[in-house]
Amino acid sequence: MQSKVDLIEGFRNPSHIKALAAIIKQECKRKINIMEVCGGHTHTIMKFGLPQILPDLIEFIHGPGCPVCIMPKERIDHAIALASMPDTILATLGDMIRIPGSATSLQKLRADGKDIRSLYSPLDVLKIAKENPDKKVIFFAIGFETTTPMSAVLIDTVIKENIQNIFFHINHVTVPEPIDVIMSGKDVKIDAFLGPSHVSVITGYKIYEPIVQKYATPIVVAGFEPSDVMESILRIVRQFNAGEKRFVDNQYARAVSRDGNLKAQALVQKYMHKRDHFRWRGIGDIANSALKLKTQFAHIDAEVVFADLLPTQELDDHKLCICGKILSGNAKPFDCKVFGKACIPANPMGSCMVSSEGACAAYFKYGKLASKGA
Amino acid sequence: MDKKILLSHGGGGEETQSLIKDLFFKYFENEILLKLEDAASLHVSENIAFTTDSFTVSPLFFNGGNIGKLSIAGTINDLVMMGAKPLYLTCSFMIEEGFGYGDLETIVQSMQQEMAKSGVLIVAGDTKVVPKGGVDGLFINTSGIGEIIYKGISAHNLKPNHSIIVSHEVGNHGACILALREDLQLETELKTDCASLWKPVEALIQAGIKIVALRDATRGGLSAVLNEWAQTSGVCIEVDEAKIPVAPQVRGICEMLGFEPYEFANEGTMLICVEAGEEEKTLEVLARFEETKKAALIGSVNDKYKNRVILNTPWGSSRFLEPPKGELLPRIC
Numbered sequence: 001m002q003s004k005v006d007l008i009e010g011f012r013n014p015s016h017i018k019a020l021a022a023i024i025k026q027e028c029k030r031k032i033n034i035m036e037v038c039g040g041h042t043h044t045i046m047k048f049g050l051p052q053i054l055p056d057l058i059e060f061i062h063g064p065g066c067p068v069c070i071m072p073k074e075r076i077d078h079a080i081a082l083a084s085m086p087d088t089i090l091a092t093l094g095d096m097i098r099i100p101g102s103a104t105s106l107q108k109l110r111a112d113g114k115d116i117r118s119l120y121s122p123l124d125v126l127k128i129a130k131e132n133p134d135k136k137v138i139f140f141a142i143g144f145e146t147t148t149p150m151s152a153v154l155i156d157t158v159i160k161e162n163i164q165n166i167f168f169h170i171n172h173v174t175v176p177e178p179i180d181v182i183m184s185g186k187d188v189k190i191d192a193f194l195g196p197s198h199v200s201v202i203t204g205y206k207i208y209e210p211i212v213q214k215y216a217t218p219i220v221v222a223g224f225e226p227s228d229v230m231e232s233i234l235r236i237v238r239q240f241n242a243g244e245k246r247f248v249d250n251q252y253a254r255a256v257s258r259d260g261n262l263k264a265q266a267l268v269q270k271y272m273h274k275r276d277h278f279r280w281r282g283i284g285d286i287a288n289s290a291l292k293l294k295t296q297f298a299h300i301d302a303e304v305v306f307a308d309l310l311p312t313q314e315l316d317d318h319k320l321c322i323c324g325k326i327l328s329g330n331a332k333p334f335d336c337k338v339f340g341k342a343c344i345p346a347n348p349m350g351s352c353m354v355s356s357e358g359a360c361a362a363y364f365k366y367g368k369l370a371s372k373g374a
Numbered sequence: 375m376d377k378k379i380l381l382s383h384g385g386g387g388e389e390t391q392s393l394i395k396d397l398f399f400k401y402f403e404n405e406i407l408l409k410l411e412d413a414a415s416l417h418v419s420e421n422i423a424f425t426t427d428s429f430t431v432s433p434l435f436f437n438g439g440n441i442g443k444l445s446i447a448g449t450i451n452d453l454v455m456m457g458a459k460p461l462y463l464t465c466s467f468m469i470e471e472g473f474g475y476g477d478l479e480t481i482v483q484s485m486q487q488e489m490a491k492s493g494v495l496i497v498a499g500d501t502k503v504v505p506k507g508g509v510d511g512l513f514i515n516t517s518g519i520g521e522i523i524y525k526g527i528s529a530h531n532l533k534p535n536h537s538i539i540v541s542h543e544v545g546n547h548g549a550c551i552l553a554l555r556e557d558l559q560l561e562t563e564l565k566t567d568c569a570s571l572w573k574p575v576e577a578l579i580q581a582g583i584k585i586v587a588l589r590d591a592t593r594g595g596l597s598a599v600l601n602e603w604a605q606t607s608g609v610c611i612e613v614d615e616a617k618i619p620v621a622p623q624v625r626g627i628c629e630m631l632g633f634e635p636y637e638f639a640n641e642g643t644m645l646i647c648v649e650a651g652e653e654e655k656t657l658e659v660l661a662r663f664e665e666t667k668k669a670a671l672i673g674s675v676n677d678k679y680k681n682r683v684i685l686n687t688p689w690g691s692s693r694f695l696e697p698p699k700g701e702l703l704p705r706i707c
Contacts, residue, residue, distance in 0.1 A: 008622075018689050043632075052692070
């Protein structure tokens with residue numbers, strides 16, 4: 001008989017999680033501030049209440065790794081301008097449609113009668129374009145290295161099949177550059193990082209080697225289940241206990257290698273290259289931190305084709321919002337004056353409340369019982 | 375060509391009469407309905423429960439049910455949750471021009487089958503046919519009257535030490551509809567829990583169980599009902615995550631898409647609050663029925679907080695189970 005690992009319950013075994021908590025408690029000798037870069041990890045940490053079973057010496061700082069949260073308002077205004085064009089369908093992923101731009105959100109625009117689709121897979125765009133040959137279909141592409149290859153597959157199909165009515169607005173961003181910016185800032189309190197495993201499935205874990213060297217800060221590539229996160233924390237504790245040597249550790253060896261998925265990387269590089277800079281909501285301008293279509297694909301690049309319609313004004317968050325401080329580890333969501341009052345998931349004032357993966361949104365949903373700052 | 379519903383079927387003339395006689399009477403036939411008066415004349419006791427609900431689910435057909443079954447089970451369950459024996463229903467069809475006659479017959483047939491399980495009758499009805507685009511295929515409204523045979527069931531009565539029981543796995547209907555609507559190609563089979571709950575509730579009443587509150591966990595799921603109860607009674611409800619039954623395929627779809635099974639809709643799953651000491655007997659009775667045999671004791675009421683629901687994990691952490699917010703799924707029932 002073939003044995004099957006239960007991919008959910010197998011990594012949520014209460015006795016494993018309790019045992020890991022006990023070992024961490026026993027071995028952890030110093031205060032360690034750990035930034036989980038990815039909003040998915042923030043979600044796991046808060047939903048499963050991990051801070052409650054970890055020693056006080058371990059503190060989490062919530063990073064900028066949520067593609068919806070870091071989208072600056074002016075680019076949401078791009079989506080709104082594109083979706084407002086006649087005979088247009090705008091398609092995007094996740095809770096992008098909820099995010100307010102300067103005047104409205106895609107969700108409200110949809111209620112006004114504009115055709116806006118929230119997809120689970122970018123390839124659904126092909127079906128929509130075929131069913132609506134008289135309309136322009138614009139794919140507002142978002143996500144880190146994990147989702148970029150899916151956009152690349154869609155671009156590849158559009159180019160090879162010469163599909164005329166699909167355009168791309170590319171907002172793909174990358175993980176290492178914002179980590180570099182955060183670590184090079186003033187008053188940085190981060191001792192170690194949890195790296196998102198799904199990003200490294202594509203990129204490999206080697207992308208973090210320069211950062212570990214530059215800042216002598218351990219990074220553990222970690223899975224998203226509670227046992228994965230607990231084991232990764234133990235690996236961080238043990239790296240500190242073992243001496244001065246700092247390295248990238250790979251907890252998610254079941255799917256991550258040093259080099260990653262070379263085929264996916266090649267496909268992304270075929271169609272996209274780095275932008276000189278990209279503005280991250282809550283953090284600001286970061287050089288080389290995002291991708292765009294190469295110039296030979298300008299004919300399907302919505303930023304080029306519809307350039308005249310796209311607003312260029314940069315828009316900052318409300319001045320009461322402290323997302324910048326939260327993302328650098330200098331504040332917690334509960335420290336914010338507007339958290340849970342003027343700023344709520346239904347009407348976010350700042351980036352961290354925007355998506356369900358944002359730090360403030362996770363505190364709002366899961367963190368009210370545990371007063372101990374997650 | 376397949377027979378279709380035409381605007382003339384709703385015009386009140388000959389075609390309307392033939393639709394009523396050939397289709398609706400064929401399945402819904404009973405003495406009161408066949409009198410063909412302007413309104414049904416009924417004999418009911420003093421204590422009645424009266425409810426109404428409209429059904430707009432898309433798609434109309436899904437694994438384990440269709441809009442017709444849902445429209446009967448939904449209204450029956452609303453009556454049953456008040457401790458009432460369901461007796462009479464009314465039924466209005468709003469049909470889009472061009473709707474398949476065969477599909478309508480399948481739907482009407484499943485309504486008849488679902489009514490037979492609880493012994494209820496449709497005693498009045500109405501049919502409208504609207505031009506293409508006026509409705510999405512078919513909408514159904516049903517209203518129902520039942521005789522309250524167990525008094526005092528109320529969301530206001532929860533007190534510390536009461537126990538909370540869920541009658542079935544949670545989230546099956548919501549997950550099933552989500553997978554269909556989004557055309558998710560899954561290898562596992564998701565099936566709605568759509569079912570009338572009169573038989574198990576009747577058995578609980580007959581067994582003398584001291585029921586405090588009853589609520590079917592429809593839109594907003596388990597989380598909505600628990601939060602509503604906690605707020606209405608001003609108490610804290612504490613539940614153990616490990617005890618809440620969730621089908622593996624529902625857990626899978628939730629993990630994949632970032633939902634919580636506790637927020638998914640159900641159409642044949644109820645929460646039961648009973649007095650302390652009644653738990654074992656309640657579970658024994660529920661185990662006798664197919665639709666409630668997976669029932670489980672999931673938690674209890676206390677006064678640690680007011681108006682709050684606490685979810686405990688099996689490894690010793692806990693969080694508030696917040697009431698569902700925002701857009702989860704449009705038109706799931």
